[in-house]
Amino acid sequence: MNQNKLPADPVSLILGIISLVLGITGCCCYGIPAVITLVLAIIGLVLADKSIREYKSNPDAFPPHSYNNVNTAKIINIIAIVFNGIIVGVVLIIFILYGTLMSTAVLEGIRDGDFEYEDTNYEEYQWENDTINDWEEEDYIIEETIDSTNIDSLELN
Secondary structure: OOOOOOOOHHHHHHHHHHHHHHOOOOOOOOOHOOOOOOOHHHHHHHHHHHHHHHHHHHHHHHHHHHHHHHHHHHHHHHOOOOOHHHHHHHHHHHHHHHHHHHHHHHHHHHOOOOOOOOOOOOOOOOHHOOOOOHHHHHHHHHHHHOOOOOOOOOOOO
């Protein structure tokens, strides 16, 4: 009797271990690797389920240790899915709360007028759109203002 391994014997076990280890070590990185490891664990679980169904349909064609490996891989992948799902859920909740708080603060600032808008291209805009006559008039107004100010408070050395 020729007994082969189940198709997902090494693959689903490797995917489960990788997704669990990367999920545990990557949870401090704002959950970014958790999405990738969640996908890996789901793939590993699907492969393990297919292999278990194949074993149950024809148990004589496969050795029992291969079935045990796939069953262990299924359990590891389920644990990885739950763990990484919790991490992804917590990160999504944090982003939703942070986004809500930030948008509320921005809208309150706009409503109250507590914001400053600084246009860095204002001088270039003024320079391009003003004519020579406008600049001469502005210079005249500035000179007039300086002449009419009180200079008594200035001390000259």
